[in-house]
Amino acid sequence: MLLLRLAAQDLLALNSRRRMVPHLAARWRHFRGRDASETERAAWAESLVSLASDLVAADRGNVEMIVECGATIDESGRQDGAHLIDVVLVGRHPVAHNISVQLVELKRWSTVTRVESAAADLVHVPGMGRKKHPTLQLHGHHQAFTGHRGPLNGLSFECGGFAYLHNATQASVRPLIDVDAPTGAYARVYTGDVREALFSDLQAHFDVEGGATEAEILLSRMGLRNTRLLDAMIWSNGEDTVFTLRGRQKLVADEIMAKASKTLPDLRNPALVQDERRVIFLVTGGAGTGKSAVALQLKADLERQGRTVNYASGSRAFNGAMQEHVGFGDKEFQETFTYFYNYVTPPDPPLDVLICDEAHRLRDRSYNRFWPPEEQGTQPQVDELLDASRLAVFFLDEKQTVRPKEVGTVELIQAAAERRGAHLLQYRLREQFRCGGSDAYIRWVKAVLGLTDHEPEQWTPDGLMHVEVVDTPGELEEIIRTEALAGASARMVAGYCWPWTEPLGREKRLEADVRIGDWHRPWNAKTDAFCENGVPPSKVWSVHENGLGQIGCVYTAQGLEWDWCGVIMGEDMVRRDGRWVFRRGEERKYAGSKVRRVRVPGSFDPKVKAASVGDDEFSRLVRHAYHVLLTRASRATVIHSTDEETRAYLKDRVGDVQIHGLRPTWENLSREMRTPPLPRPSRGRRKRRRRNKPSKMVEELPLF
Numbered sequence: 233m234l235l236l237r238l239a240a241q242d243l244l245a246l247n248s249r250r251r252m253v254p255h256l257a258a259r260w261r262h263f264r265g266r267d268a269s270e271t272e273r274a275a276w277a278e279s280l281v282s283l284a285s286d287l288v289a290a291d292r293g294n295v296e297m298i299v300e301c302g303a304t305i306d307e308s309g310r311q312d313g314a315h316l317i318d319v320v321l322v323g324r325h326p327v328a329h330n331i332s333v334q335l336v337e338l339k340r341w342s343t344v345t346r347v348e349s350a351a352a353d354l355v356h357v358p359g360m361g362r363k364k365h366p367t368l369q370l371h372g373h374h375q376a377f378t379g380h381r382g383p384l385n386g387l388s389f390e391c392g393g394f395a396y397l398h399n400a401t402q403a404s405v406r407p408l409i410d411v412d413a414p415t416g417a418y419a420r421v422y423t424g425d426v427r428e429a430l431f432s433d434l435q436a437h438f439d440v441e442g443g444a445t446e447a448e449i450l451l452s453r454m455g456l457r458n459t460r461l462l463d464a465m466i467w468s469n470g471e472d473t474v475f476t477l478r479g480r481q482k483l484v485a486d487e488i489m490a491k492a493s494k495t496l497p498d499l500r501n502p503a504l505v506q507d508e509r510r511v512i513f514l515v516t517g518g519a520g521t522g523k524s525a526v527a528l529q530l531k532a533d534l535e536r537q538g539r540t541v542n543y544a545s546g547s548r549a550f551n552g553a554m555q556e557h558v559g560f561g562d563k564e565f566q567e568t569f570t571y572f573y574n575y576v577t578p579p580d581p582p583l584d585v586l587i588c589d590e591a592h593r594l595r596d597r598s599y600n601r602f603w604p605p606e607e608q609g610t611q612p613q614v615d616e617l618l619d620a621s622r623l624a625v626f627f628l629d630e631k632q633t634v635r636p637k638e639v640g641t642v643e644l645i646q647a648a649a650e651r652r653g654a655h656l657l658q659y660r661l662r663e664q665f666r667c668g669g670s671d672a673y674i675r676w677v678k679a680v681l682g683l684t685d686h687e688p689e690q691w692t693p694d695g696l697m698h699v700e701v702v703d704t705p706g707e708l709e710e711i712i713r714t715e716a717l718a719g720a721s722a723r724m725v726a727g728y729c730w731p732w733t734e735p736l737g738r739e740k741r742l743e744a745d746v747r748i749g750d751w752h753r754p755w756n757a758k759t760d761a762f763c764e765n766g767v768p769p770s771k772v773w774s775v776h777e778n779g780l781g782q783i784g785c786v787y788t789a790q791g792l793e794w795d796w797c798g799v800i801m802g803e804d805m806v807r808r809d810g811r812w813v814f815r816r817g818e819e820r821k822y823a824g825s826k827v828r829r830v831r832v833p834g835s836f837d838p839k840v841k842a843a844s845v846g847d848d849e850f851s852r853l854v855r856h857a858y859h860v861l862l863t864r865a866s867r868a869t870v871i872h873s874t875d876e877e878t879r880a881y882l883k884d885r886v887g888d889v890q891i892h893g894l895r896p897t898w899e900n901l902s903r904e905m906r907t908p909p910l911p912r913p914s915r916g917r918r919k920r921r922r923r924n925k926p927s928k929m930v931e932e933l934p935l936f
Contacts, residue, residue, distance in 0.1 A: 233316060234669070235259040235300040237451070237695030239443055240284040241293035246692065247284075249888075253277050255672065255692040256299070262671055279338035282398040283319060290431040292438050295323040296447035296695070303376035303383055304455055317373045321434075322450050324442030325390045331446045332437050333384065335373045335393035335418060337366040342399040346407040353414060355407050365408060366395035370418040383453030390437065393418030394430075401425040447695075451669070477529055481522050484659045485529055488513050491657070492623055496539065496584050510654035512618070513625040514645050518674060519863040520666025523627040524550075524791065527589045530625065531568075539584040544570045544617065546593025546638070548771050550791035573598040575620040576609045586621035590791060591628040594640035614640075614648045631683060634786050634857045635839050636849060666793055666866055670697035677862045680885055681855045682812055690887040698868035700889045701882045705751045705800060708872045712798040715868075716780050718898040722796035723774060724753075725784040725861045727854070728837035729802025729874075731819050731828035732758055739764045743827055746783045746800070748874050756782040786857040789864055795898070797865035801873040804835035805854050807881040814851040816841040833874075 235256050238246065246252045256276050260268040280299065287295050298320040318338040325332035345356045353365045370393040378384050378391050397405055400423040407413070408421045422430040477485050495511050517523050527543065534541045545551050551569045572588070576598045588594075598609030598616060609616060618624055626645050633640065642658075649656035667673045672694050679688035691699055702708050709724060716722040726746060732755050733743040740763035744752035756773035757763045768776035773784060774792045783800070806813050817834030835841040840853045862869055871886075873879040 233263045233301060234298060234696075235263075237296060237298045237447060238693070239294050239296050239695075240287035242693070242695075243280065243284045243297055244288065247277075247281055251690070251692045252280070254689070255694065258675070258689075259672060259694075260300075262675070275338065275340055279340060279396070279398060280319070283336065283338065283396060286427060286430055287321075287434060289427075290434045291440055292323070292434050294441060294443040295321050295434070295438050296443040297321060298447065298450070301454070303373070304381070315372070315376065317369075320377075320450070321438070322443060322447045323438035324446055325437065326435070326439040328388070328390060329439075330388040330390065331384070331449060332439075333377065333389060333391045333450070334434075334437055335370055335377065335391070337369050337393075337395045339366055339395060339397045340399055341397050342404060344400070344405040344407050346410075365414055367408075367414040367416070367419040367421070370395065371414070371416065374416070374418040383450055387449070387453070391417070392420070392437065394420035394422055394433070396422050396430070398424045451696075477522070477526060479663050480659070480661055481526050481663070484515055484661065485526050485533075487657070487659075488530060488625060489533060492534065492539075492585065495623055510652055511623060512645065512649045512652075512654045512656050513623075514642065514656060514658045515625065515627045515661065516629065516642065516658070517627075517661030518629055518631060519860065520674065520793075521661035521663060523629070523661060524589055526661070527587050527625070527627050530585075531587055534585050541585045541587065542568050542570050542583055542621075543587045543589065544572050544574065545589045545791070546572050546595075546640075547590050547791045548787070550590070551771070572613055572617065573600065573609070575616040576607060578616070578619040582619070583621040585623045585625065586617055588617055588624060588626045590632070590640075591626040591645070592630055592633045592640040593635075593638045594644065595637050596639050612648070614644055615651075618648060618652065618654075631678075631856060632790065632860055634790070634853055634860060636842070636845050636853065637839070667863055667869075668696035668698075668866055670694055673697040673699065674863060676885075677859060680882070681859055681862075683855055683859060688885055690885055691889070693889065697865075698889065699871070699886055700868075701871045701873075701879060701886050703872070703879070705748045705753075705872050705874075708798040708800065708870050709751075709753075711870050712796055713780065715796045715898050720795040720867070720898040721793075722798070723779065723784055723789070723794050723864075724782075724798040724800065725786075725789050725864065726800035727802040727804050727858060727861070728785050728835060728840070729804050729817060729833065730755075730830060731836055733827055735759050735763050736826065740767075742767055742782065747829070748800070754782050756784050756788050786860050790860050793864050793866055795865065795867045796870070797861070797868075798870045798872070799858075799861045799864075801858065801871065801875075801878065801882075802835075803833035803875050804841075805858060805878075806873075806875040807878040812851070812855075814847070814854055816850070 236243070236252075236259070243252065246255070253273055253276050257268045257273060260272070280297070284297060287293055287297075300316055300318065301320060302315045302317070317335055319336040321334040321336060323332050324330070341357050341360075343358055347354045347356050347362060353368055355363055355365060357363050374391065374393060376382055378389075384391055395408070402409065402423050402425060405421070405423060413419070413421075420433070422433075491511055491513075515523060515526065531541050531543050548571075551571065572594055595613050597611075598613050600608070628640055628642065628645070630641055646656060672692065673696070675684075675686070676688065676691050678684045679686045702711070712722045712724050730745045730747065733745050735742060735757060740757070740759065740761065742754035742757060742763055744754050746753045746755060756770050756779065757767050758770060760769045760771065762768060766778045767782065768779050770788050773779040773782060773788055804815055804817065806815065815832075815834030817830060817836045818832035819828045819836065820831040821828050830836075835850075835854060840850060845853070862871070871882055873882055
């Protein structure tokens with residue numbers, strides 16, 4: 233749980249626009265499942281603003297304020313909120329020049345009296361009764377942040393803390409500062425009448441400059457910034473444990489592993505009779521909740537036990553990226569990444585485990601017009617997958633179906649389990665790790681696209697995710713290229729709103745199909761071979777160094793992520809009279825030419841715009857496609873709509889994003905936080921270890 237992360241001066245700017253408290257309240261409701269009380273809202277409005285104002289008055293407005301968080305995501309997930317601290321101040325120490333952290337408990341108390349016959353660690357607050365000395369809370373927070381499992385462990389840091397009672401005076405809270413009060417680096421108490429002392433303390437602990445870099449480091453150590461999935465897989469050679477699963481992710485993975493040990497044969501004692509009851513696992517969760525991280529970690533753990541495991545997906549982009557960027561030159565590894573349609577004939581013997589990622593892309597039948605009749609599927613595809621293995625694990629997000637014949641739903645899996653008399657275990661992942669960990673951004677995207685019943689509010693910058701709308705595709709491309717050339721991972725994607733030409737001629741030249749005014753760019757290559765000038769094939773466009781100049785679509789982006797993502801919205805989804813209008817496009821053909829152009833703007837996705845697809849289904853699929861595209865970035869999304877009225881609407885919903893003149897660019901990050909995408913392994917470099925022997929563990933990287 234983390235409600236807000238902004239520099240003090242930006243928090244005041246947000247508050248001046250009357251957006252701070254509504255944003256905090258929405259985040260609170262998301263995490264706690266209930267509305268924040270009026271007391272809580274008043275505390276945010278008074279105490280947070282008072283602290284931020286004092287930081288600015290002390291000339292420390294760049295110090296970052298992380299509001300309502302735990303030391304790690306595991307502690308933040310506790311529903312009782314016992315391990316959450318009001319504010320973590322993060323910046324650079326002015327003398328040691330290392331990371332400087334001050335833990336702050338905010339209290340609106342104006343008067344405190346000593347409890348009779350009690351030590352100073354227990355006080356009486358009028359109207360609230362007995363309360364612990366706030367320093368005792370800070371003691372626990374200090375241990376959580378600096379202990380052996382804390383985010384500051386292993387860093388060069390300065391860490392202390394204080395309680396701030398801005399409504400009180402030293403005299404009115406004397407029991408908190410008496411000689412028998414608790415002591416320590418975290419035990420200072422400031423009141424409204426000693427603000428000058430607070431200013432001096434803030435100046436002694438924080439440099440004038442800095443804050444954002446140090447906050448990024450701390451967020452990463454707290455588990456709120458993720459290592460790229462492909463990078464983690466490359467680092468691990470695709471088999472070691474490098475994903476530090478957190479919160480409910482770890483619970484889900486542990487339970488699946490425990491059940492697998494009971495239902496699969498014991499490799500050390502084959503004569504032991506296992507539980508013959510069939511178990512099917514279903515894990516649901518939105519984009520960025522770490523489904524693929526859990527799935528890949530399960531694959532690694534099960535393979536290390538000596539199990540036969542395949543990883544099936546409906547995404548050529550994801551599988552292609554894994555095979556090219558992780559398993560390059562390793563046929564054995566590549567063959568473990570398969571597609572849902574590969575199991576018309578079940579393997580003999582069955583696999584121990586089949587992991588089915590992106591199960592929302594399941595089809596009714598396994599069908600290919602190029603297959604002979606005897607190779608076509610004759611039963612539901614979900615049943616083919618269940619026949620292929622002793623134990624199946626499905627990962628699914630119904631909001632990511634993007635084609636008419638994708639039938640993967642919770643109900644489909646439930647019905648398949650019921651037909652087989654299998655025990656279905658269901659889990660849901662909630663914590664957000666893509667999009668900078670900003671669940672607020674995910675909710676905003678869904679509301680803007682009309683995927684929820686919530687009225688879309690204006691975007692509130694939360695310090696985790698950046699979003700902006702630009703006027704031209706050229707501006708979008710300039711931003712994406714600048715970030716990519718600086719070292720970030722970045723791609724441009726678009727709605728399927730232009731014809732898509734096959735590579736032309738013997739040299740395989742790409743036609744610039746995506747045409748917006750005088751700005752023309754090609755789609756990613758519609759081929760499995762490299763094209764002119766080293767343009768990569770579609771399945772590896774998302775990760776290849778030569779893929780920057782082409783435009784991807786939902787089918788080549790789904791399941792992947794980049795630091796920056798530029799999203800072009802075409803005229804398949806435009807805003808008219810306060811509502812979304814959805815359009816099917818028509819193309820213009822030229823005699824004797826393979827090149828086609830737009831005659832009527834709208835969707836050109838042949839599967840989605842087909843006359844057999846009803847209007848409601850068409851609009852649902854287009855919304856889902858843009859939901860996928862708008863949630864591919866981990867740091868920033870740049871949006872351009874080709875429709876002027878739609879662009880104006882999006883600008884209004886994004887609002888003023890230039891808080892103090894800077895967007896979060898790659899160059900703004902510290903050297904330690906700049907982690908460019910790893911290159912694919914060289915052919916022949918990988919050395920596979922025997923699966924039935926525990927392998928030496930590599931250093932764990934936080935991922936999702």
